[in-house]
Amino acid sequence: MSRTTATIEPGFHKLELRTAYGPVYRTVSTAPPRECTAQEVPIIDLQGIYGDLDERRKVAAQIKKAANEIGFFYIKNHGIGEDVIDAARRQAVNFFKQPMQAKELVTRAKSKYFNGYSPPRGSHASPSESKASDTRETLGWRYAPEYDPEPKDLDAIPPEVQPYIRGEEFVWEGTAHLPDFKQDVLRYWQACLTLSRRLVRVFALALDLAEDYFDRVTTYPGSDGVFNFYPGMTPEEIRNAGDEVGLGSHTDLQCFTLLWQDMSGGLQVLKGQEWLKVPPVEGTFVVNIGDYLMRLTNDRFVSTVHRVFNRSPHDRLSMPFFFGFNFNETCSVLPTCITDDNPAKYQPITCGDWCQLRFKQSVIERWARTRTDTWFLERSHSTDSA
Numbered sequence: 499m500s501r502t503t504a505t506i507e508p509g510f511h512k513l514e515l516r517t518a519y520g521p522v523y524r525t526v527s528t529a530p531p532r533e534c535t536a537q538e539v540p541i542i543d544l545q546g547i548y549g550d551l552d553e554r555r556k557v558a559a560q561i562k563k564a565a566n567e568i569g570f571f572y573i574k575n576h577g578i579g580e581d582v583i584d585a586a587r588r589q590a591v592n593f594f595k596q597p598m599q600a601k602e603l604v605t606r607a608k609s610k611y612f613n614g615y616s617p618p619r620g621s622h623a624s625p626s627e628s629k630a631s632d633t634r635e636t637l638g639w640r641y642a643p644e645y646d647p648e649p650k651d652l653d654a655i656p657p658e659v660q661p662y663i664r665g666e667e668f669v670w671e672g673t674a675h676l677p678d679f680k681q682d683v684l685r686y687w688q689a690c691l692t693l694s695r696r697l698v699r700v701f702a703l704a705l706d707l708a709e710d711y712f713d714r715v716t717t718y719p720g721s722d723g724v725f726n727f728y729p730g731m732t733p734e735e736i737r738n739a740g741d742e743v744g745l746g747s748h749t750d751l752q753c754f755t756l757l758w759q760d761m762s763g764g765l766q767v768l769k770g771q772e773w774l775k776v777p778p779v780e781g782t783f784v785v786n787i788g789d790y791l792m793r794l795t796n797d798r799f800v801s802t803v804h805r806v807f808n809r810s811p812h813d814r815l816s817m818p819f820f821f822g823f824n825f826n827e828t829c830s831v832l833p834t835c836i837t838d839d840n841p842a843k844y845q846p847i848t849c850g851d852w853c854q855l856r857f858k859q860s861v862i863e864r865w866a867r868t869r870t871d872t873w874f875l876e877r878s879h880s881t882d883s884a
């Protein structure tokens with residue numbers, strides 16, 4: 499019986515990545531990451547998005563270049579107040595510093611839609627990267643129209659939208675003992691949502707579409723707020739950490755992510771086969787393209803693999819916000835991303851169904867892993883695909 503065994507050159511290894519259609523594998527360098535350059539991951543000044551059309555187009559051109567090349571860039575002058583960020587950051591730390599019993603009041607096990615708290619080792623983003631699961635713990639909450647900064651009439655939510663509302667109140671009920679938690683966290687989330695609606699208009703310009711092209715599909719958008727906490731390590735833990743990661747290699751799912759990270763460092767981005775460090779820059783967010791937007795742009799904008807290490811004595815905190823389209827809207831590859839020579843590669847799909855495909859893969863995979871560990875490991879080491 500023949501069996502394919504991929505040959506990997508020394509200095510490289512095979513990285514397993516989750517996608518909506520099951521695992522894919524990439525050959526990746528094992529060399530330590532190097533610092534990214536300002537050309538590779540540029541800092542884009544957003545001041546111009548509040549200016550005239552000409553200024554908005556200039557920002558759009560910079561976003562287009564970065565989105566085409568690496569799918570990651572920093573934004574400065576983004577308009578989210580330092581006080582808003584600071585209050586959210588303090589609340590996140592208050593939350594994670596609680597005893598486990600208090601955090602479990604909002605355990606993800608209570609959720610139908612991945613809201614709530616997941617403890618350290620609660621996820622394993624890339625099973626081939628590390629034998630152990632991810633060290634981060636995380637708290638997430640999702641879109642609910644009653645908190646939308648664009649006020650909604652709750653009695654007039656379209657019936658086709660209603661089944662796709664993913665926010666759940668238990669997150670706020672189970673944190674009500676933390677003074678001002680809900681207020682400070684939602685203020686941050688609302689600021690991220692407002693900025694994302696503004697940014698998606700610049701993305702439309704970057705894609706040669708009318709500026710309001712996406713307005714119709716961002717009325718009840720995918721808007722996942724998340725706090726990630728990566729605990730610091732003692733020197734001994736660092737020595738024994740082996741291949742452990744804070745958050746394993748993955749791509750984000752929706753259109754784009756706004757990522758606030760504290761000054762610890764630890765974010766890495768995969769460029770070709772090489773890992774780049776994308777360090778924190780004071781006063782900025784990192785923005786990265788997600789899989790759904792990559793699909794809608796016929797792969798013009800790239801959703802890039804990234805991961806996080808926190809091999810330091812200090813705790814690390816990040817506060818990503820994942821922005822997508824209304825989960826009920828079926829979207830096709832964008833007309834400006836199709837030519838006679840380059841027809842649409844993908845079928846229309848809703849952002850909700852797209853995310854669901856990936857979630858399902860994780861569930862199938864977890865199931866396979868618990869049932870037949872050896873079967874699964876053999877398969878993941880002997881299959882070579884895209």
Ligand SMILES: O=C(O)CCC(=O)C(=O)O
Binds near residue numbers: 815
């Ligand atoms: O913590 C970070 O810097 C990145 C987090 C991330 O990639 C994610 O939550 O998807």
Ligand SMILES: [Fe+2]
Binds near residue numbers: 748
């Ligand atoms: Fe991510």
